[in-house]
Amino acid sequence: MNPRAAIPLLVFAAIVLLLWSGIGKDPRVLPSVLIGRPAPQFSAPELRDPGVQHDRASLLGKPFLLNVFASWCPTCRIEHPILARYVRERGLRLVGLHWKDESEDGLAWLQQYGDPYAQILHDPSGRIGIDFGVTAAPESFVIDANGTILYKHIGALSVEDMENTVMPLLQGRKR
């Protein structure tokens, strides 16, 4: 057989491999440019007590999970009980970024579904979200004690994500 007859087959195989490798990938999962970089500076009122101001420095000292949520976000309700369980049972330090939402709506949402947050940054304009590169809610950031962003998760966190990635990173068992 003419060896050149195999060329179309090889080209075909290459195209199949290329397309195959793309199947099942979520195009919305983008590499975050912030990984390994210091978390941005911010200043925001506490949602539950607007007299209190949080800033970057006041949150550091212990690793935490920064969770972007809003009352208008249906997917947030899916991960909410999982996060609450990790706070209750595993000592997760959970900080909320209440993003593009009114305070009454956020407070009512917490009343209804429970409030596991240690602190909640209230960001009605979404300006802090821009500095964190937030594209949608929910999103979550693992931030270490020095304020370096270790990981960004887009979408709802599952128990597997918490066990395999978030908790090991927070506990320094994984880099």
Place this chain on the structure above:
Amino acid sequence: MRLRGGMFALLLGASAALGAIEPLEFTDRAQEQRYQHLLRELRCLQCQNQSLADSDANVAGGLRLEIHKQMRAGASDEQIKAFLVERYGDFVLYRPEVRRDTWLLWFGPFVILAGGGIALALHLRGRRRPAAASATDTPRDEEDW
């Protein structure tokens, strides 16, 4: 008549909601055009096949306002793009900077096109030669794929 007026108002309301463009003030027409042009260069990260100019997504509206604010404050297009790339990555640009790690993106299609062209040229030449050698007796050669 009143019903028709009501329906017209509804339609107007719907088209305003679909427009996704906030009422913004500009110093002049040139600045507004610059703003519109810049938005079309930027990708909405929530609905990725829309530009910031087209998108209704929540994040796009916030970014439009921020871009508008920075433009009014005197930032150049390059400064605004750098601001966004620092936060959202190269992906926010429809035409990312040409760098070593974007060579494949920029030139890959041309490499594939050139490869196809070379393959086609080789193939055609390979066919023509035997055809020329036996031109006298094989007028059917063209059909012989």
